Every structure is written in structure tokens, then in C-alpha cells.
Amino acid sequence: MIRTHIDGQEVVVTKELVEKYNQAGPRYTSYPTAPNWNDHFGPNEFLGRLKETNKKEKSLSLYFHLPFCEERCTFCACSVVATKQHSVVEPYLKALFKEIENVGEVLDRAPPLEQLHWGGGTPTYLSADQIEQLYENIGKYFSIADSAEVSIEIDPRVTTDDQLKTLRRLGFNRASLGVQDFESEVQKLAGRIQSEEETRHAIVTCRSLGFESVNVDLVYGLPKQTQKTFEKTLQKILELNPDRIALFNFAYVPWMHTHQKKILEQDLPDAWTKLTMFCEAIRIFEDAGYEFIGLDHFAKKNDELSKARKEGTMYRNFQGYTTKANCDLIGLGVTSISFVSGAFSQNAKKLKDYEKGVSKNGFVTERGLVLSEDDLIRQKIIREIFCHQRVKADFDNYFKNEKERLRLLEKDGLVDLGADQLRVTPLGRLFLRNIGMIFDAYLKPNQDRFSKTV
Numbered sequence: 290m291i292r293t294h295i296d297g298q299e300v301v302v303t304k305e306l307v308e309k310y311n312q313a314g315p316r317y318t319s320y321p322t323a324p325n326w327n328d329h330f331g332p333n334e335f336l337g338r339l340k341e342t343n344k345k346e347k348s349l350s351l352y353f354h355l356p357f358c359e360e361r362c363t364f365c366a367c368s369v370v371a372t373k374q375h376s377v378v379e380p381y382l383k384a385l386f387k388e389i390e391n392v393g394e395v396l397d398r399a400p401p402l403e404q405l406h407w408g409g410g411t412p413t414y415l416s417a418d419q420i421e422q423l424y425e426n427i428g429k430y431f432s433i434a435d436s437a438e439v440s441i442e443i444d445p446r447v448t449t450d451d452q453l454k455t456l457r458r459l460g461f462n463r464a465s466l467g468v469q470d471f472e473s474e475v476q477k478l479a480g481r482i483q484s485e486e487e488t489r490h491a492i493v494t495c496r497s498l499g500f501e502s503v504n505v506d507l508v509y510g511l512p513k514q515t516q517k518t519f520e521k522t523l524q525k526i527l528e529l530n531p532d533r534i535a536l537f538n539f540a541y542v543p544w545m546h547t548h549q550k551k552i553l554e555q556d557l558p559d560a561w562t563k564l565t566m567f568c569e570a571i572r573i574f575e576d577a578g579y580e581f582i583g584l585d586h587f588a589k590k591n592d593e594l595s596k597a598r599k600e601g602t603m604y605r606n607f608q609g610y611t612t613k614a615n616c617d618l619i620g621l622g623v624t625s626i627s628f629v630s631g632a633f634s635q636n637a638k639k640l641k642d643y644e645k646g647v648s649k650n651g652f653v654t655e656r657g658l659v660l661s662e663d664d665l666i667r668q669k670i671i672r673e674i675f676c677h678q679r680v681k682a683d684f685d686n687y688f689k690n691e692k693e694r695l696r697l698l699e700k701d702g703l704v705d706l707g708a709d710q711l712r713v714t715p716l717g718r719l720f721l722r723n724i725g726m727i728f729d730a731y732l733k734p735n736q737d738r739f740s741k742t743v
């Protein structure tokens with residue numbers, strides 16, 4: 290049995306429960322999930338949605354995908370172009386500037402951005418000059434609200450002080466640092482050797498430059514990770530005192546990301562060990578004054594995210610948990626995803642298609658989905674479960690079928706079901722993906738393409 294405390298209550302997990310609920314299932318960074326989008330949604334449909342949002346003058350969040358990394362980490366599930374030839378950046382930036390112009394010209398009534406995020410890949414694969422050029426180009430078409438979250442993903446192995454200074458001077462106020470694990474054998478098998486000193490230096494530099502929030506990304510379930518070694522990593526992370534910690538469950542899907550075949554299945558910790566590590570992390574972080582947020586995040590009690598959670602205003606989108614609810618989200622760059630005026634869309638996935646397509650056709654939307662009324666209802670429910678673990682719904686009529694299945698989860702102690710309200714119990718917080726799956730109208734039995742929920 291695993292014993293831990295969640296939300297101030299003792300939680301006991303049995304092996305039977307883990308065996309029962311360790312199924313393949315989505316993480317629900319979007320609903321409906323990406324495999325259910327289609328290629329009937331193309332550039333014209335995307336343009337139509339942009340025009341619609343422009344009329345409403347809705348709050349905006351922009352995401353920029355900077356896909357380059359010098360090497361591919363074996364565990365990575367991001368959309369990455371691995372190359373040491375930094376000459377790839379120039380043509381990519383040229384296409385990105387064109388895309389900014391294309392989007393910016395349509396959104397001439399857009400209010401200042403509430404959120405700007407650069408992710409990757411490795412955004413600091415760009416030189417300080419290139420970072421500055423990209424930021425300037427964004428500024429030609431968009432202004433940034435004083436209260437905006439302006440964030441970037443940082444790889445401490447390759448990011449220089451000069452780049453961090455440039456980012457801070459431009460207005461970036463949040464840095465998210467990839468760490469994963471400090472144990473050398475785990476790092477070797479993860480294809481990512483990163484010294485504690487590199488991580489410490491990046492955090493100290495971000496703090497001294499005045500970044501308001503410094504986040505750290507960790508991964509549990511990596512090859513050769515053990516409870517003991519992972520606990521050491523967690524203690525070292527606490528010494529670095531980040532504002533937020535994201536603790537991701539390693540998604541082992543070698544049938545989708547073939548580079549993960551370098552990881553031997555026998556080196557991976559089993560579901561029970563993984564859950565033990567996760568529960569131990571909850572205990573350690575809560576004891577250190579962090580709040581357990583949603584599926585896999587931790588934030589200091591005075592952090593905006595903890596406050597938003599308490600006030601019921603926290604939100605979740607592709608980029609994770611945020612305090613900026615209900616913005617239209619526009620993704621720029623190769624493979625980027627947008628959610629605009631009730632429709633998902635995704636840009637071309639191949640670099641060449643993206644670069645050529647933007648200059649030739651303006652927009653490079655490859656696929657997407659206009660959400661139906663039912664999709665929007667279910668999307669909201671899944672988001673509430675992942676953000677607030679509490680949701681109101683019509684279980685007697687609209688969700689009659691789901692109610693029967695929820696009763697089974699209730700028997701296992703994962704949820705409390707009232708007449709029109711569902712509450713996830715502290716134990717159920719360990720199985721949020723399984724609870725979300727009940728409301729997924731697209732999910733077919735034995736959909737093994739997804740990673741395991743535990």
C-alpha cells in the first residue's frame with residue numbers, strides 16, 4: 290500500500306487500484322484530443338476564425354514554437370528538429386516573421402496580449418540577436434499588457450547569461466527550466482547530461498535579473514529512476530527554491546516517437562514504483578510549502594497560480610496551468626496549435642512545408658476541428674476536473690450514461706457524485722486522466738496509442 294496526504298487528508302492506494310486504472314489514456318491538454326481533428330479544416334477556415342475573434346476584440350495569448358535542439362533527448366515527446374547547424378534559424382525566422390505579419394494584419398483590433406510564450410525545442414537555440422529580432426517583430430503587430438505573463442522555456446545547458454539578460458530586458462518575466470532528474474545514470478539514459486551547477490547557475494541568474502517566476506520541469510518514470518535517487522533530486526530542487534514545479538509523468542510511446550526506442554522497456558520503473566515516486570513528491574513538496582495543483586503541478590502558496598486555484602479562476606491550455614482564463618490562443622511556428630473562436634487548428638508539421646507554405650499561401654493550417662456544442666460542454670467539464678476537481682453538470686439527463694460509469698469510480702473512492710455535482714476525492718486526484726476519460730465522447734475501447742495513466 291502507498292500512504293500519502295493530499296489536500297490535508299490521508300490517502301491510501303492499493304496495488305489492485307493501480308492495476309485497474311493504469312490504462313492508456315489522453316492527458317487532455319486539449320479536448321477533443323488531437324487525433325480526432327481532421328484535414329477538412331485548412332487555412333481558409335483558420336482565417337475565418339481569426340476574423341471572427343477580431344470582431345470580438347477578445348483577449349489573446351500567443352505561443353511561438355522554436356523547434357531546434359542540438360540533440361534529441363531520448364524521452365522527449367515535443368516536436369523537435371535536432372541539428373547542430375544553427376544556420377537553420379535564419380530561414381525559420383523569416384517564415385515566422387511572415388506568419389506574425391499575416392496574423393497581425395487580420396487581428397488589427399486585438400487588445401494587448403495577456404500571455405506570450407516561447408516554447409520548443411529550445412528557444413535559446415536562437416542567439417541573443419535573433420531573440421531580439423523575433424521580439425521586435427512581434428511588437429510590430431501586438432502590444433503586451435502590463436499584467437501579461439511573458440514566459441520562455443530555458444535549457445540550462447545551452448543558455449548564456451547574455452541571452453537571459455536580453456530576455457529580461459525585452460520583458461520576459463517567467464522562465465521555465467528543464468531539469469528532469471539530477472541522477473547521472475538517469476541523465477545518461479535520458480540522453481541529457483546536465484550538471485547541478487548548470488541548473489543552479491541558470492536559476493540564480495534568472496532571480497538576479499528579476500524574473501518574477503522561475504519554474505522547474507521534472508519527469509518521473511525515466512529509465513533507471515528509483516525512489517531513492519528521485520527523492521535526492523527532489524531535495525536538491527527544494528534547495529533551489531523554484532516558484533513552481535511541473536512534475537510530468539514520462540509518456541513512453543515509442544510507436545509514436547521512434548527515438549524513444551533507445552530506451553529499453555526493462556529499464557523503466559513499473560507503474561507501482563512510479564506512483565510511489567509521485568506520492569512521495571506530493572508529500573515532500575507539500576511539506577515544503579507548495580500546493581499540489583491539478584494533475585502534476587506544484588506552486589508556492591503565495592504564487593498567482595495557487596491564488597487562482599483557490600479563487601476558482603485557474604485555467605488549463607496546451608501550455609499547462611495558467612491564471613489567464615479564456616483567451617483565444619494562437620500558435621505560430623511549425624506544428625503550433627491554436628484555439629480560436631471555438632476551433633482547434635494545427636500548422637504544418639514538417640519544417641519545409643511550414644517555411645514554404647507561409648511565404649506562398651499565408652497560412653499553413655494542416656488540420657483542425659470546429660467544436661460542436663457537445664464538445665464545448667465536455668471540454669469545460671474536463672478542464673474543471675483537471676483544474677478544480679469539482680464540476681456541476683446534469684447527471685440525470687445529459688450525462689446519464691456517464692453517471693453509471695462514475696458510480697463505479699465512486700465505489701473505488703475516486704469521486705463523490707451528488708445530484709448535479711461531481712467532486713474528485715483526494716485519492717481521485719491521482720487518477721484525474723481516468724476521470725476525464727469518462728466524459729470523452731471520442732474515446733474508443735483499447736485505444737492504445739496514448740501513454741499509460743499511472
Ligand code: SF4
Nearest residue numbers: 358361362365409410
Ligand atoms: S532539450 Fe527539451 S525539447 Fe529538446 S530534445 Fe531535449 S527535452 Fe526535447
